[in-house]
Amino acid sequence: MSDIFPKWTNKLPLRLLLGVMIVGSVVTAGVTYYFTPKYTRVGYQPIQPVPFPHTVHAEQLGLDCRYCHNGVEQSWFSNIPSANTCMNCHNQVLASDARLEPVRESFRSGQPVSWVQIHKTPDYVYFNHAVHVNRGVSCVHCHGPINKMDEVYHAKPLSMSFCLDCHRDPAAKIRPPEEVYNLNWVPPENFAKDKGAKFVHDWKVNASQNCSTCHR
């Protein structure tokens, strides 16, 4: 037999096994890191027609989220304001700033500013903003520290497991409804334990895990 296979081939199966294990681990780790929304979606920050700073508006000036996104409590969709809303202030403030030209153009023509959408749910997913914000789920849960962003970026993975983490344990993430738009709110100690479950019960939070809840 030695004329067919040299002696080192005796160790070949062991080496192959080792190689398969190493390659397998590397592939598994690589897929887990690079092929999941934590990597593929988090950090997405496209260049917008206007470099709108949420940090100036929501944090320094203290505008309520609903001043611009005024449909969020009634609609499944959290609307992007039209240029009219912007011009309430910007006909006075920075009225001739070059950076705001697309807003003024939109105000004159009636054509919306072509913002680049960042947070997208796939078309087979039904997501309702109103039902979440009215039941104590704050903007920051899904959009991250948006009041601190100079320009908006994708902060959370928004994968299916991201949704399910909360739906499987809503008490841990829920907050009093009056604090939903207080983006800097920090839950008091043991809040989730003491109050979360009670809120889930009292407000009839039905964080369903049924497939058809989201995949209608």
Add this chain to the structure above:
Amino acid sequence: MAATTRSHHETPTLTVAPAPKELEREPLVLNNRSLSWITATIAGIVEGKTPKWWWAFFIPSALVMSMCFGMIAYLISAGIGVWGLNQPVGWAWDITNFVFWIGIGHAGTLISAVLFLLRQKWRTSINRAAEAMTLFAVACAGIFPLIHVGRIWFAWWLFPIPNANNIWPQFRSPLLWDVFAVSTYGTVSLLFWYTGLVPDLATMRDRAKTKIRKFAYGFFALGWTGSNRHWSNYEKAYLLLAGISTPLVLSVHSIVSFDFAVSVVPGWHTTIFPPYFVAGAIFSGFGMVLTLMIPLRTVCKLHDLITIRHIDLMCKVTMATGSIVGYAYAMEFFIAWYGGNPYELYAFKNRAFGPYWWAYWSMVSCNVICPQLFWFKAIRQNVVIVFIISIFVNIGMWFERFVIIVTSLHRDYLPSSWGYFSPTPVDILTFVGSFGLFLTLFLLFMRFLPMIAISEVKGVTPQADPHHPLGGAKEGHH
């Protein structure tokens, strides 16, 4: 005491009972063939020039197989609507073909594992080919559930792989049990088959003339030298694998039957399903073994190895399992009446006399009536008739699955939802194509691997017994 003494006196002296006539078992290898003849004959099939008949079978099979893959590509690109199934018949030829093929595999496992543990020595001539048949049938079977999911790129969701969707297979579903049952079955069958092949691969390696053959057989022979230690490890591994495979003979098709029995559809929701499916699987498997072996022993001139006795015994197994299947058909009807559930009774009446009556009666004539002919020895030993009956068994068992699946589904709970299933050309060509895949794999197997377990057949010859006049290290009688 006294009575005993008296009777003792009165009984005439016992003469020595005549020695019973030694019942001669028919030998498993005819014509007292020597060990070297066995090796040369089996290895010779692989080593000789490729016969013309092989090409005559292989080329059409490969073409039909390509058609199967073409149809699958069409299905995946166009969607599941190219098949004839639709509401209310959501499962039709796809699952019929799956159960048909997976059932065929069972004969291989029964022959290789159960008959091994029961020390049925006649298995040695047929187990290798039957196990190969099992593997190829499982390969054909695996295709259908895989492609019937429609969006085949999500098929990996069937396995418990952590994912960013945080979803997990539904372990309470028999469809998932099926995934594990069939993949376990495929894996164990492959290991069992390969383990048995190792000594024969070494034989092929040692006889090989060309460098490529030496390398190829040598690679898969895993450095087998035939030492005592190798044989001892081999025997242990083989026994263990036989032990692991034995429950699979029962479990795999039981779980396949759960796909139906665990549901609430009248006609499916019956407790007899697991044993009835297992018997049917073995029945269909032996049907296929006979269909393959009878032509094989003729074209490869293996009459001394696969003897009439082998065929006779396989016919008996076919008849026994066929009778169990027939009993199950009758019992389903009895329970449908005795159980007092009008929907179940309707489902069974509809099977026999409804729009699919032709399928039901095809099934009964092929599966219940045909194998009863095997009561007659003359029929069991007439290979032509056995071959024809085995074809009927194959047809009947396909119809059985069709009847169970389609006739139970086509009458939905509301008459407004009733329907009638007709296959599309894609349905038909995919199924026909799966035979191409099966035959292609089988023809490749018989061309490149010893299709009879050389070492095992040698072990059941009289020469292998050291106490036999021709036995031991001596060369056998020629």
